[in-house]
Amino acid sequence: MNKAIEIRNCSAAYGENKVLDSITLSIEKGEFIVIIGPSGCGKTTLLKMINGLVVPSKGEVAVNGVLLSDSDLVAVRRHIGYAVQGAKLFPHLTVEENICYVPGLEKKMPADERRKLACRMLEMVQLPEDIAGRFPRQLSGGQKQRVGIARAIAAKPDILLMDEPFGAVDEITRKGLQEELLALQQKTGMTIVFITHDIGEAFKLGSRILIMKDGCIWQEGSKGQLLEAPRDEFVKKLLDR
């Protein structure tokens, strides 16, 4: 059986600045991976390598058993959900149009079909149907974030990449969003790769947690494994927070 994501010996650099150093990582289908680490450790770059927004300077990335370098990136990306901090909704599109953005890239959707999909997605992220016609600027931070997730999963991707998606929302909303995301994963069996800088969030969500430092995967394991045998002071301090 193919792995969902395989990263072999990948390095990446912005100019002189080396960001990732020979990363090797393989992710099974249905895993919930959480990546945590200080800013500048390369976690966002690692995530962007999976949907081809960053091309590794060395090494190779395979998604569902196919090398990205051999595939049509645009087509691959349409099967990989992508949600980022602050949601980054398209400000000129309504909530409904934002949600239906990815399916609409394949083919133009009839209005009633679009409407139905938007309602289904809104229900899934626990938002009222009547916000479908609103623009992003009329939403609260938590609502935006939920719409961002709905947009990421509307085309039923089998992989979902999330870059600190709950970073900009308040504590209570975040708790709710975490619960919903877990339920959603259970329902869909999606493979999720999730970046956070909050160890509590990592423990709550991740079936496997990757701790990154200086462009390397410093240590990985389940919550129990990490707590039991932290590799060094750095990991201990991170887990303590």
Place this chain on the structure above:
Amino acid sequence: MQILQILWDRRDFFLTCLLEHIRISFTAVACAGVLGILTGIFISRHKRAAGIVLGIINIIYTIPSISLLGFLIPFTGIGNKTAVIALTVYGLLPIVRNTYTGLVNVDASILEVAEGLGADKRQMLLGIRLPLALPVIISGFRNMVVMIIAMGGIASFIGAGGLGAAIYRGITTYNMTLTAAGSLLIAMFALLSDWLLSKAEKAAGRRYGIE
């Protein structure tokens, strides 16, 4: 009062001039609009070309309009064709610059999300970049339209029609009222176009703007 009187007395003449003026300006607006927006899109993708292209357009812009018309006569003769070409060339600066500025200033993180979600180059341009740049592009378009209409008055000096003909005739026959009437009509035509476009700009801002 004299001006209103002359406008009324020679209404057929002024109407012909006005229609001709509208025709010349709109032709130039269409040419400069299409050419300018395409150029703006092109240089927003090729940053190295941007400096050169904007530089050239800036230089052209500093040539006095009357001498540009003069330069063109050996190539395109006198009359409306030359006028349209000169007005088009002048109109390019605001529209190219604003299209370029609007496109390169679209929030990069939004573009990255669109790319990450699987939009191709064309879908990014038509679906995200152009709509988000639209308010800036329209404001450049407004500038261009007003400029072309106003400058259209000079076109009669090389034998083109339009309201400039009234101004020119007024000057050569010491008929100040005639000159003033022609100028007034040009100003009103320009203001009216500007007002209509400001409505469009506001509507686009509401639809596409962040706030």
